Amino acid sequence: MVQTIQTQNIDMRYAIDNFGIHFNRDENFFREWQENLPEITNLQKQLLDQVQEGYFNLLEHPPLLEGVVKMAILDPILFIGGFFLDPFYVKSEQSIDIAIEDEDVLVRGRIDSLVLKENFWVMVIESKKFAFSTEEGLAQLLVYMLANPHPEKQTYGMVTTGGSFLFVKLLKTNVPQYATSRLFGIRNAGDLYEVLRILKRLTQIVTIA
Numbered sequence: 641m642v643q644t645i646q647t648q649n650i651d652m653r654y655a656i657d658n659f660g661i662h663f664n665r666d667e668n669f670f671r672e673w674q675e676n677l678p679e680i681t682n683l684q685k686q687l688l689d690q691v692q693e694g695y696f697n698l699l700e701h702p703p704l705l706e707g708v709v710k711m712a713i714l715d716p717i718l719f720i721g722g723f724f725l726d727p728f729y730v731k732s733e734q735s736i737d738i739a740i741e742d743e744d745v746l747v748r749g750r751i752d753s754l755v756l757k758e759n760f761w762v763m764v765i766e767s768k769k770f771a772f773s774t775e776e777g778l779a780q781l782l783v784y785m786l787a788n789p790h791p792e793k794q795t796y797g798m799v800t801t802g803g804s805f806l807f808v809k810l811l812k813t814n815v816p817q818y819a820t821s822r823l824f825g826i827r828n829a830g831d832l833y834e835v836l837r838i839l840k841r842l843t844q845i846v847t848i849a
Contacts, residue, residue: 672845
């Protein structure tokens, strides 16, 4: 009998033991979040400043639920960056099934995240408590990235709580390897600008690939 496991119940230990995911700490493995970043306009910076102000306003009316984070923070960032326009497209609530080799186990989930093309995944984790961090969603994001329909290509992703942002690269080799960027915080001056610049750079890469 096949055992079904929901992705929201997966932690990093499970991802390592069952999918062989390896954390690559070589700084050269994921340089894309630091190099050749495009500039953004003064208008885009002004709009991002408004997103930051909106976040501070939300903090006064907790909890910060997933839907609110998407609507007030992530969606505006994607709109400001032009990611709702061709050649990009957005999908959400996509079901995935991943079979674990040599085991009667099926990992099943519904991606309550946004997908900008097949090999760039943007995920929001529910943030009911300020103690939550991007680490809460990293394993789940990696499993989603493993379901990429183009496994021969490197895959990028971002996980955010609304207050923090972490970029991820996954290379699905015999031993799947991933690396992460530094953590960006919406409270830090200029960090939202960098988040948008990195988003634009990584989507440039997946568009060309």
